[in-house]
Amino acid sequence: MNLQNPGASSFREPGEHPQAIASRSSDHDVAIVGAGPVGLTLALWLHELGRDTVVFDARPRTRLADDARVLALSLGTWRQFERLGLARLLPATPIRTIHVSQHGFGRVRLDAKTLGVPFFGTVVRAADLIAALIEAAQTRGIPLLDGTPVETSEVQGERIALGTPRGVFLARLCARAEGRLSGETSDVVSHDYGQSALIGWVHAEGLAPESAVERFTPQGPAALLPDHGQWTFVHVLPHGEAGQAAALPDAAYLERLERAFGNRWRLGGIHGRAAYPLVLRWRRRPVAERTVWLGNAAQTLHPVAGQGFNLAARDVGTLVELLREADDPGSAWTLERYARRRAPDRRLTIGLTDGFARGFLPREGLIPLARGAALFALDACLPLKARFAQQMMFGWR
Secondary structure (H helix, E strand, C coil): CCCCCCCCCCECCCCCCHHHHHHHCCEEEEEEECCCHHHHHHHHHHHHHCCCEEEECCCCHHHCCCCCCEEEEEHHHHHHHHHCCCHHHCCCEEECEEEEEECCCCEEEEECCCCCCCCCEEEEEHHHHHHHHHHHHHHHCCCEECCCCCCEEEEECCEEEEEECCEEEEEEEEEECCCCCCCCCCCEEEEEEEEEEEEEEEEEECCCCCEEEEEECCCCEEEEEEECCEEEEEEEEEHHHHHHHHCCCHHHHHHHHHHHCCCCCEEEEEEEEEEEEEEEEEECCCEECCEEECHHHCEECCHHHCCHHHHHHHHHHHHHHHHCCCCCCCCHHHHHHHHHHHHHHHHHHHHHHHHHHHHCCCCCCCHHHHHHHHHHHHHHCHHHHHHHHHHHHHCCC
């Protein structure tokens, strides 16, 4: 059953006066701040529940899909999009084998068929995902107010009032998924890894299609993700070295990237190279009075294990499950249940990702040998390998 307000419009019509929009309906079950992949995914799930929802984003609609990221969606996340009817619309490349190794001794090979799954996940471009989500939201009549920053928020009894340039909107729950998490916030744990990630696309001669590679080098991890006949690379380096590498001519940088992967493949056709600083930030409590934080607004992770968006998707899944039966979506009881239920998976995923990032930082002595032994042991033990893969695909269970 669809309980959407029949007077609400999906998107602002060209030239329509803001006050005309605000006057249609200013009271909703849930207000979502941020029309990125996390916020829009939540909006679609809430529509399935018949929840009256409105989405705000400070950016104009023409910039909503302006996102250069490539996302590695775990099998669990992909199944969410299958249930929403979006998977068939998304250009995606499956990952069926994963090779993990370090410079020197130690490697793990994960094969989806051996572990009894069709694939470990898929690689999609964020811009494609956002475009599909926007189209689905528009088709379902979900109000999405672009160019509308939420400037203030104030709890007023059983509602939270959100101040925008278009007026004040009331909701029983505000889901903040705008993707910004300041390290200066008192409840936020922050760590600077002293690294930057160079990201772009290459062709890899000799690398099997639908294979992903993770390589730990003395300078930092490097990865290749299959992406529509080419590979997205993620090359992590200390800040100073990353700046120097970003300035290299393509041919010189490709030689360095080939060395990072042990000269196992011939790389070429590089394009789209860009550098991003890496930090860990996460909220100890992702809820407050009539407010929940999701996605990068709740935690920003190192890309070493590709778990940032997948953790966010599991957060969304749990929230939707609780809201399915909740009379008041923003009640303290509902939000406390959400925080407690998500705590184990959040702690474990954040801890594993941070452990990978710190544990494979450049070190001397016996540390690399111990890391290699751990990788070798994981590769030799099928049950341990299966448990590790389950965690990466579906989170803590």
